[in-house]
Amino acid sequence: MLTKLAWKNIWRNRTRSGVVLGAVAIGLFAGTYLSAFMNGWMLGSVQADIDTNLSHIQISDTAFSANNDIGAYFLQTNVAEKLANTPSLKEISFRLILNGMLSSANNSVGMTANGVVPEDEQRVSTIWKMIPDSLGAFLPEDTRAAIVISEKTAEKLKVRLRSKIVFSFQTAAGEMQTMAFRVCGIFKTSNSAFDEGQAFVRYDDIFPLTALPENSAHKAYIRVADLETCEKITPELKTLFPDLSVQNWKELNPMFAMSLEYMDLYAMIIIGIFLFALAFGIINTMLMAILERTREIGMLAAIGMNRSRIFRMIMFETVFLTLLGSVAGIALAIAALIPSLHSGIDLTFMMSDSFEDYGFSSIVYPVISAEMFVEIVILVILTGILAAIYPARKALKLNPIEAIRS
Amino acid sequence: MRIIETKNLVKVYTGSTVEVRAVDSVDLVIEQGEFTAIVGPSGSGKTTLLNMVGGLDQPTSGEIIVDNVDITQLNQKQLVDFRLKNIGFVFQSYNLIPVLTAAENVSFIMELQGRVKSEIDTRTKEILSDVGLGDRLTSRPFQLSGGQQQRVAVARAMASRPKFIIADEPTANLDSKTTEKLLDMMLELNEKENITFLFSTHDQRVVNKARRVIVLEDGRIVSDERK
Numbered sequence: 001m002l003t004k005l006a007w008k009n010i011w012r013n014r015t016r017s018g019v020v021l022g023a024v025a026i027g028l029f030a031g032t033y034l035s036a037f038m039n040g041w042m043l044g045s046v047q048a049d050i051d052t053n054l055s056h057i058q059i060s061d062t063a064f065s066a067n068n069d070i071g072a073y074f075l076q077t078n079v080a081e082k083l084a085n086t087p088s089l090k091e092i093s094f095r096l097i098l099n100g101m102l103s104s105a106n107n108s109v110g111m112t113a114n115g116v117v118p119e120d121e122q123r124v125s126t127i128w129k130m131i132p133d134s135l136g137a138f139l140p141e142d143t144r145a146a147i148v149i150s151e152k153t154a155e156k157l158k159v160r161l162r163s164k165i166v167f168s169f170q171t172a173a174g175e176m177q178t179m180a181f182r183v184c185g186i187f188k189t190s191n192s193a194f195d196e197g198q199a200f201v202r203y204d205d206i207f208p209l210t211a212l213p214e215n216s217a218h219k220a221y222i223r224v225a226d227l228e229t230c231e232k233i234t235p236e237l238k239t240l241f242p243d244l245s246v247q248n249w250k251e252l253n254p255m256f257a258m259s260l261e262y263m264d265l266y267a268m269i270i271i272g273i274f275l276f277a278l279a280f281g282i283i284n285t286m287l288m289a290i291l292e293r294t295r296e297i298g299m300l301a302a303i304g305m306n307r308s309r310i311f312r313m314i315m316f317e318t319v320f321l322t323l324l325g326s327v328a329g330i331a332l333a334i335a336a337l338i339p340s341l342h343s344g345i346d347l348t349f350m351m352s353d354s355f356e357d358y359g360f361s362s363i364v365y366p367v368i369s370a371e372m373f374v375e376i377v378i379l380v381i382l383t384g385i386l387a388a389i390y391p392a393r394k395a396l397k398l399n400p401i402e403a404i405r406s
Numbered sequence: 407m408r409i410i411e412t413k414n415l416v417k418v419y420t421g422s423t424v425e426v427r428a429v430d431s432v433d434l435v436i437e438q439g440e441f442t443a444i445v446g447p448s449g450s451g452k453t454t455l456l457n458m459v460g461g462l463d464q465p466t467s468g469e470i471i472v473d474n475v476d477i478t479q480l481n482q483k484q485l486v487d488f489r490l491k492n493i494g495f496v497f498q499s500y501n502l503i504p505v506l507t508a509a510e511n512v513s514f515i516m517e518l519q520g521r522v523k524s525e526i527d528t529r530t531k532e533i534l535s536d537v538g539l540g541d542r543l544t545s546r547p548f549q550l551s552g553g554q555q556q557r558v559a560v561a562r563a564m565a566s567r568p569k570f571i572i573a574d575e576p577t578a579n580l581d582s583k584t585t586e587k588l589l590d591m592m593l594e595l596n597e598k599e600n601i602t603f604l605f606s607t608h609d610q611r612v613v614n615k616a617r618r619v620i621v622l623e624d625g626r627i628v629s630d631e632r633k
Contacts, residue, residue: 001517008505299501302462303515303562304490306483401462404497 002309006316013289017321020285024325024380025332027274032333032376033366035267037345040366042263045190046227046249046256051126052189053198054249055093055221056230057237064218065245068099071172073216074244082240083222088233090224093117093124094217096203096210100169102149104157109196111153113167115203124223127187127200136161136185138200145205147181150195151188159183167201173211181205190363267372275379278322279387286318286391297395298403307396314392315385322384326377337366408471409570409602410436410459415468417454417625428454429465430625436570439600441593443607443616451625452606453574459604460493460572461485473569490518494563496573496605500555502547508534508558509543512565519566533561536598537591553584557591564595573605577612589615 010017050056059079064072076094083089096115101108118139122128128138131148139146147165149157159165161183168178181201189195210216222237224230234248250257290297300310344363417429429451436442444452457463459470461477470477472492480488489495494515502511509530516526534540537557539550547555556576563571576592577585589612596603605612613619621629 001514005503005506005514012505295499295501296503299495299497300503301486302460302489303495303518304486304493305518306486306490309518401457404501 002313003316006313007320009289009293009313010317010320013292016285016288020281020321021325021328023281024278024322025328027278028326028329028376028380029332029336031267031271031274032330032373033336034270035372035376036333036337036366036368037364038263038267039369039372041364042256042260043367044363044365046260048190049194049253049256050249052130053125053191053194054252055124056224056227057222057234057246057248058252059220059222059237059241060218060245062243062245064097065247068097070098070170070210070212070218073172073212073218075213076215076217076220079217079220079241079244083220086233086236086240088224088229089222091120091123091222093120093221094203095121095219095221096206096212096216097218098167098169098206098210100167102153102157102165102167102199104159104163104165106158107156109153109156111167111199112197113147113169113206114198114200115206116200117203121200121221124221127189128185130187130189131185132188135187136183138185138187139202140184143182143184145179145181146184146202148185148187148200149183150198151186152192152195153199154183154186156196161186167199167206171209171211175211177209179206179209271376271379275383278380279383282318282322282384282387283390285321286314286388287394289317290314290391290395294398294403298398298400301398302400302404310395311392314395315388318384318388319381322381323377326380330373330377334368337368340364340366341368407438408435409438409440409473410434410604411469411471412459413469413471415455415458415470416466417451417458417463418466427625429458432468432625432627434620434627434630436602436604439596439602440618441596441603441616442618442620443605443613444620444622445607445613446622448608450622452622454625455622456572456574456604456606460495461489490515491566492569494566494568494571494601496556496559496563496571496576498575498578500547500552500559500579502555502558502562504547507544507546508539508550508561511547511558512562515562515566521566529565533565534558536595537561551584553580553588556580556584556588560588560592560595564599564601567599567601570602570604573603575606575608577607577609582611585609585611 061072061074063069080092083092093116098113098115100111100113102111122138127148131138138148147167154160157165163183164180165183166178166180168176171177224233230248234246237246297310344365346363412432412434415429415432416427419426419428432455444455446452454463458465465478468478475488477485477488503514506514512534513526513530516529531540531543534543537560539554539557539561542550542554547558550558577588580588592603593615595601607613618632620627
């Protein structure tokens, strides 16, 4: 009966209830949309960084991870043998990492040349997908001394597909070496800093010049099923390779990791501000609703409705209002988000270069999580209940005799 | 059988400079099934007396025994429960819940009492038929006239078969024809269900219909007459 009465009570003043419902719905819509957008933006950027740049886990010699010393290598066979017994690993790509200078007839730029086995690399990173059909391919088999550079590097060096460029670096023996390459592919990722500093060559092409022992590598790039597995497997690998440096994407890019962790906090702060404003709206609405019904509440108390029931009736009214508003807000948010789940929200119209300079994707695929919706709805209802305590207490303080006379 | 007994009942309102004895040493006995009007000029203490007997107000001193329970000794929570189980109220301005239908207004108290649904439904229909509104079960208060609303209020007060019904100026907002009808109906129910009625009034027509008339002046009973 209480619930029925509470439900009917909220429709007494449709305009006022409608305003509160609208406020809850719009606030919740904005909160969930923004939260889904920010989560999607962050997760998308992290995923893009993992796909193109970091992979999930990297293994290297401790000295190499500290100062990129060409002489700080490990033997692929030693690492591969141990990793063979770790079933959660999906793919591994070993890389030689050589820092040097990339020069064309027009210009020179500092560059890190990654010596990779193309077939392995294509299973770990997605650089090969970032090369448009018109701009070549990722180290195809039929090309010797091929190099893949970024669009930014090509612009700086003023070179095109099939142009000849020269890479100079210091070998492990301390000698300078130069090798001529022909551009076979030009890529573009959403991370400008990565694009400006990375090039890819065949391991077999560059290795003979490095003066490193047979089978050496500077880094093993490891891909696992997902971020959760990555979290789980990192400590295991650290134990497996006590003498090597094992770092997952979070350790390799702590800024992103921190941003991802704080994303929930940002969302909560925004939602908190909305809830704070909502609380005042509810206090105002419920106070008005109670003032209007002073005589009726006095009558209810007189005929024997106890304080607990009066309190619960007012609480039910608030819960119904906020719950209805929440459902409407979430429905609005889902309706607005669904079209962009697959196509993404294109931010290129506003400073796409600036985003990419910091490694953030300029196309955002919002991430909806049922958990997030449930959390927000619970928070809204809790806010409603807390905000309704003051008006409800006012109602409980009414003296039935005076209330009936009013 | 005694339903209500007050012993040396006093209610004093203390203002900043004056002290008003709204009810002054009232000894009163109401028997089961009586149809009693309390009359007197404004400020004579009628409403204060009814409020105290109905457990809505606490006396300054004295006892109020209802069905062998001294209700002045009950705390607020016990009083609310006592009112729910033992007393029916009819108010001057009907005080129906506007969002509920006539039937829902009547069944509300029985639901608060925790009665079973089938019993509630049967009793609601029965009592609304008794007050002549058997065909208006689903009408909301705004769809009913003042007289009809007061009849719903009487039905609500009687539905749970309380020990007695307190009605504070029940006809004050009604025209004479409607007043007549309502009083006849209340008398009929009083006889049919043997429910005790205690009401305050200024209305001579009500006084004429009452079986017992108690006159209050300055908080004291100056006359108590059974017809």
